[in-house]
């Protein structure tokens with residue numbers, strides 16, 4: 001059933017987005033119009049201090065400028081100078097079925113983490129009652145963090161995977177839904193596909209279900225999901241590659257997360273050049289493939305991904321939590337590979353993409369710090385040579401170090417437009433251009449009760465970020481990235497529909 005039409009809506013205030021990885025676009029005192037289908041139709045600057053102060057002024061302004069004759073809603077941030085519109089976040093990799101386990105991982109690493117925590121919780125979602133509870137909570141939680149699009153792994157169970165699609169549609173989240181394929185002996189008896197043929201048939205059953213509830217995939221899209229190479233037989237990988245080709249559907253999987261996993265793949269497919277090569281020879285490296293992690297890729301593998309135009313989901317919280325490693329995102333970006341962010345719940349302990357963006361910044365700084373040490377040992381070697389100059393070496397080390405760091409704008413770009421590109425939604429979500437969907441969040445900074453910063457007269461609203469009145473818009477956004485949380489996410493819209501409001 002097509003969703004009901006919405007009321008035409010005017011949004012005013014400050015619109016912040018990341019049209020490019022290196023710059024924030026800040027449209028202060030602007031107006032943006034969204035039509036009954038949730039599409040942005042107009043965007044313009046308001047006169048200084050004028051139209052946005054009262055309803056009559058606004059009605060007059062849209063009448064004069066856009067020929068509107070009333071009949072619209074008007075939505076704007078509350079606190080003057082403390083709020084802004086930001087594109088909704090895109091989570092390119094999240095296991096909804098593992099949501100009850102967030103924060104529980106002990107000191108495990110990938111392979112023992114799967115056996116200890118992950119396979120048991122996924123198995124329990126064969127119960128539809130439990131699946132409804134878990135999936136409803138997960139989708140509500142991610143919406144509350146401003147995630148307007150998510151690429152989900154469910155489990156191997158068709159009925160509960162289909163239920164996840166239903167829940168996303170009911171709650172209005174844009175989503176990719178993957179029925180997880182896993183047919184070989186690495187998987188426990190209690191959570192293994194019967195055969196490669198059955199796994200492909202079950203995947204088709206979920207595709208058919210999604211086609212029946214959202215025939216144009218306006219909101220919900222099926223995504224072909226081999227768990228990862230160690231979980232899949234060669235016939236299963238081939239079957240899914242063939243299905244991806246005939247259906248033109250996207251694919252999601254894991255790649256090169258952990259060194260023991262890579263060794264396992266080498267033993268499983270000894271004739272293949274690399275882990276990436278295994279996916280490639282089974283038809284699974286496509287421009288519509290999203291590969292989570294990619295922490296330990298060789299240069300040859302990066303070149304292969306680039307050639308195939310496959311995308312990477314960077315999951316920094318997960319990579320640190322289960323000690324998989326530090327993903328060299330700068331190298332991937334320099335190679336021209338598209339990168340988005342994933343929470344990777346529950347390898348990752350947080351379902352917030354704001355936290356993932358923050359951790360992407362932190363991991364890049366750790367890599368930068370390690371680069372200084374490498375360069376210092378180069379410097380020492382250089383000093384032994386007659387032509388070495390301390391000044392040149394120091395300059396070199398600073399620039400090499402700084403280049404590794406991801407800036408605030410870059411992290412937020414990965415969280416929005418970068419993720420949209422990974423999931424084939426470029427030009428549709430991730431920004432505020434005319435023609436795009438209104439997938440947006442209203443961010444407001446407010447201070448803890450009674451301890452307000454200079455800007456809020458001491459009337460804090462329980463939020464984690466104080467403002468002192470001297471911050472530029474760029475600094476407010478940086479404070480949000482590093483200090484903010486879901487208390488700052490006041491309203492969330494997907495396709496023009498209000499899907500979360502914090503009261």
Ligand SMILES: O=c1[nH]c(=O)c2nc[nH]c2[nH]1
Nearest residue numbers: 095118227228254344347
């Ligand atoms: O982060 C991860 N989460 C998983 O569920 C998984 N399965 C295979 N490899 C995985 N990595």
Ligand SMILES: [Zn+2]
Nearest residue numbers: 095254292344
């Ligand atoms: Zn994962």
